[in-house]
Amino acid sequence: MGEIIAIASQKGGVGKTTTAVNFGASLAQLGYKTLLVDMDPQGSIATSFGYGRYDIRAGILEVFTKNIPIKECIHPTEMELFHFVPSNVWSDEVDRKSLIGATNNSILRNSLNEISDLYDYIIIDCPPSLGNLTYNALIAAHSMIVPIQCEYYALKALGRFLKMTRNLKIEHNPELQYRGFLLTMVDKRNNLSKRVINKVRYTLQGLVFETMIPRNIRLAEVPFYGKPAYLIDRTSKGAQSYLNLAKEVVAQKVKKTEEKSDDAAVIAA
Template structure:
């Protein structure tokens, strides 16, 4: 069976504040650190992934908006970061107007997929797409382009309720846009071992979704929260902190799952 040259993983959850961008930045950095060539596509108009990797707004001459509009290519929009092997297509507020501009186009949900089919995009081992915290045309593009979805899930009371909505959305995308879309895995974030509720959420999610849930738990960690304000991934800001170590462990799990998938 032939496999794609790159692996496109969309990081999505319709709920905000669950660690999507933090996961995108630090997972990408960890993958790059072990020699993988990685591209982040920032599809959130807020542009937090771009800021968190030190790409200042004034330096975002081209962005994911230009890629989706079709005026520029992956090579033209991608910017190298301070992390070797890691590039990002940054986001700007222009993305807010994208839906209105392309809503009547027949390929409106496949703009990202078409852009990432280019030879230069195939040169990356992994493409991670950071989504906005809502289901809109940007998220549809991300899911239509992806081979799989990675879902960050906060260890809190309403986690399972939000997850069931997201799983239904993924089912809809499979039916209408991307029949081979798979769930890469669920990563539990902001875990506090002293909190009984967090322990219960972990237990419930593992009971419901079994092997789809990564073994790695991403802890609630001050150093991880501080890192974006310095324009650095936590792994560069403080490699030894518990959060950075957890993301390195998560990267190891992601690669292990990819090996198993290819061997299947």
């Protein structure tokens, strides 16, 4: 069964979608079969893969409102090991409202259960809110990556997010873990960035990824070219930083598995 990782934050514009697309592409580049699911009705994921209005068969909207199996919503990308499920932004407003207003919190979890054996990693891109779409994503997920934009108010509003996930864990998903907080749009040359990095690392001790994502034009160009930064320019700092993030995440997983088998050996002895 693949690991389901939600990219979540209640703050808008912090790099969730950019992370979902480029981290996912990096996992695929490392040889892991990866699926990206767009839970945001803004529908930016399809654009990031160069899909236009009439290229999409069905998406999460249809899974939620028409009971279409998620398997029928999977679309290919230019990378053989990287697939995605769009949100389907082009459906009419009534349908989008029913997606946002859906009250069953387990729709996504049940759907992903049907396909999780097909993938090593399933990445979910969440909308910038703590509404029921993010709730659905966090109930389906095994773990979370939380992007934090490297700016003065970086930690503002994080308290509400932490409280929400704590309650959600207790009520619905005790297995949910933080994979890590990810500093995005970092500009190491500027002093403010350095101060923010120190503050975030101090506040969220041990939970912040070593890898930081720099502000990089190639990452901003993803929707324009309709492909992940790795396919635009694999040597760019943006593409390389997401590749490093993927390596860090995979290494964490290996470490955890080794720790578990050590525990098992101790218990067995």
